[in-house]
Structures are given as structure tokens and as C-alpha cells.
Amino acid sequence: MTAPQRNTVPLGILLMVASTIVFALQDGISRHLAGTYNTWMVVMIRYWFFAAFVIALAARAPGGVRRVARTEQPLLQIFRGLLLAGEVCVAIYGFTLLGLIKSQAVFICYPLLIAALSGPVLGERVGWRRWAAIGVGLIGVLIILQPGMGVFDPVAIIPLISALMFALYGLLTRYVARRDRTETSFFYTGTAGAVMMTAIGLWFWEPMTGPDWVWMAVLCVTGVSGHWLLIKCYEVAEAGAVQPFAYFHLIWAAILGTVIFNEVLRSNIVIGAGIIVLAGLFTLWRERAQG
Template sequence: MTQQNNARAGIALMIAATIVFALQDGISRHLAGTYNTYMVVMIRYWFFAAFVIALAGRAPGGLKVASQTSQLGLQVFRGILLAAEICVAVFAFTVLGLIDSMAVFICYPLLVAALSGPVLGETVGWRRWTAIGVGCIGVLIILQPGKGVFNPWAVLPLMSALMFAVYGLLTRYAARKDSSATSFFWTGIAGSVTMTLVGMWFWEPMAQSDWAWMALLCVSGVSGHWLLIKCYEMSEASTVQPFAYFHLVWTAILGISVFGEALRPEVVLGAALVVSAGLFTLWRERRQG
């Protein structure tokens, strides 16, 4: 991948990707609220696998080069982990709503920073540990574990964030030997095979109108990944990554306007702390880099 270092284009593509991913979240909530989550994610992965195969086929060396890896077990585990994380996240949308789920999920960059030491052997200084602590306080404000009866479903987006953080760290670990194209290929293939083995047992007849939503879900998933690929071709990750938090904004707008969700004051305060801590962590990583 040849980087063009066009910051404005990279930022625009990142914001466009967050819009598409927010739309994908909303459609996922609608479909998973009517049909089994495993079936919805399985069909989504079929299109994702077709996308990565087509992408690998067009690259120099084709499928043979893209699939070559000396750490197949790690690559397969990454793909399975991401598929499981998507199932948890989509189910969280149905029981908690988009806003509350996403407000907790956005703490994943802080979890990446916290786990980068034990997993990758990276040094995490006191400033980043402080930011991680602030982010944890933000999550606690959102979840409100001490107010009345704690909703056990509230741990789902936290589980999803932890799984996605581990997936991100394993991706960075795999990058020491494999190219991003190889990791992307096995993410789609391993996830598709896993979800097919699980989801085929939960197949349900789908209404004709919902097949249109399913098609849009698949297209949005592929489009979002394509936008991200183009985004990182245009600019450095450290430049565009802060704009990924726009995902929370679009999700909140969608949750309020379409699903009638409420934006609680504690969610706004907690999310502000999490985002601020995440932006500080990104800034520290960029300075050290």
C-alpha cells in the first residue's frame, strides 16, 4: 500500500467510514432484533469473505501470496475472535441500544494501550496509565454499577471492547511477520467459516423487505472497509484515528432519531471522559512515535 500523505483526504475518508459503520450498526440492530444474531452475522460475513477474496485476487501474486503465512494459528484465531466480537456487539445493540453500547465500546483504544505492555512488551508510561484510569471512570459513569439494580447486559459492550482490543493487539503482533493484506484475507476467511459453522443452525425465514436491509448491511460492511483502506492509503493512522470518534456522534443521532433512544446526561459525561482519554493516548503515542 502506497501512502500519499494527503491529510485532508484521509480525514474525509475516515469520517465517511464512520457514517457507513454507524449505518451498519443501525441496520444490525434492526435485523438482530427480529432474527437470530448468528444468522445475521453469518450472512454479513459471506459478503465480507467475497470482498477479501476479490481484493486478494486483484493484488500482485493473487490469492497464493495473500494466503501465505507462517503463523496460521494466530491468523485463524484473530478471525474467530473478531467474528465473536461482532456477535457480542450486535446482540448488545438489541438489549442496550446503540447509544449506551457505543458509549462503552469506544473505550477500546484505552484497553489496547493498557494491554500493549503485557501482550506486545511495549512501555506504557504514567501519563497513559492516568488516561486509562480517567477512561475507566468514564465507563463506570456510563454503566452506573452502584445505582439501583445493575443491568447485567451492560457488560456486553465492555466485553466487546475487550475482545476488539485483543484483536487489534494480535493484528499488530501478526504484522511483525505478515503483511496487512494477509491479515485482512484471513480475517474474512476464518470469520466466514466460523460463522457458517455456527449460524447455519440458527437459520430463519426472512421477510422479503428485510432481505433488502440485509443487502444494504452487506454493502455497508464492504464499503466501510474499502473506505478505511483508502483512508490509510491517503494519510498516516495517527492523523486520522482521532476522527474515528465521529462514529459515536452518528450512532447517537441514529439511535435518537430512528430508534427513539434517550441520550442520558451520565452517558454524555462518561463518553466525554472516555473520548478525551482516548485522544490523549493517541497524542502520546504519536509523540513517542
């Protein structure tokens, strides 16, 4: 018999906010390293550490790695891992071209994309209220991108592509969860991504300086610790209660972008991001109300 999940919301909120701080630091370090070295190599080394982490977790689980890796949908699990690794590369590339603030402001529309795609991918019903929220969120994205202001820069689409990839990854994670355990999905997320990035990244290897190896080590630690904090967060509290606090990630990214990378927090980004967050919170509220 499975033990009931604890629902210690204050602790869950604390863990979620802590994870957003860690992930924002990870984004900042990724931007620094990918601005100097090839993105493929940076993500490859990060995934080596991530894969070692998930394998170590699997080895400690009852039944070991063999039990954790057992799945009836291996191709789908592997595709999930490859999709997330690709999304990470796209996101980091976007950081180097657009900066943290603008990239994250657009990326936070991914919950709305999940809501929009949950119908065709998962067969879930999406009512008119959610479609209205999705439409409002899209307006927020357009305010940030400003496609009608002068010559539109196609590079601005990169974080939107990243958000779409992450939304699809999230939907596939929900889908495989119908038949696989969380630990199994987590295992394939790390290992499949590491295999893919190694196959690509080794061709783009560049020598790194001593200080940047230190930053790379910090990047690997933040990646693992961020995932660990999220796992613990969802262990102690219901996802619906803590998910709104994931938007703190945008706040920390804005602070890092302005203070460390001298990015400008423009009014259209603030307004657009605010609209997206409100639309996302409404969508989350509708999910809880119907759940």
C-alpha cells in the same frame, strides 16, 4: 523498493469520517435485523459477503490468492479472524439489549484497553501518563454504567466485553503485522470469520421477509464499503493524523439511536463518553509524541 506512503491528511480525514457514517449505518441495520432474526444468522450472511470481498481483492493482487494467504503464523491469523467474528456477534447482541447509544458509548473505550494491554501482549512500555489516561477513561465507563445506582444490570457489561475483544483483536493485528502484510491479515479476517459463522449460523437459519432481505443486502454493502474506505484512508494519510476522527462514529450512532430507535441520550452517557474520548485522544497524542 516500496513507494513512500502519501500523507494527504484532509482526504484521509474525509475518508475516515465517511467510514464512520457507513459503520454507524451498519450498526443501525444490524440492530434492526438482530432484533427480528437470530444474531448468528445475521452475522453469518454478512460474513459471506465480506469473505467474497476479501477473496476478490486477493485474486486481483500480484500472485493471487495463494500469495496473499501465505503466512508463517496461520494459527494466530485464524484466531484473529475468529475473535473478530465473535466480537461482532457480542456487539450486535448488545445493540438489541442496550441500544446503539449506550453500547457505543462504552465500546469507544477500546483504544484505552489497547494501551493497557500493549505491555503484556506486545511488550511495549506503558508510562504513568498513559496509565493515568486509562484510569480516567475507566471512570468514564463507570459513569455510563452507573454500577452503584440501584440494582446493577449485568447486561451493561456486554459492550465492555465487546470492547475488550476488539482491543485484543487490534493488538494481535499489530503483532502479526511484524511478519505478515496487511492484505494477508485482511484475507484471514474475512475468511476465518466466514467459516466460523457458517458452522454456527446455519443451525439458526430463519426465513426472512422480502424487505428484510433488502436491508440485509444493504448491511453487506455497508460492511464492505466501510472496510474499503478505511483501507483507502490509511493509504493516503498516517493513522495518527486521522484516528481522532474515528470518534465521529459515536455521534452518528447517537443520532440514529435517538431519531430511528427512540433511544434516550442521558446526561451520564454524554459525560462518560466525553471523558472516554478525551482520555483516548490523550493516549493517542502520547503515542505520537513517543513515536
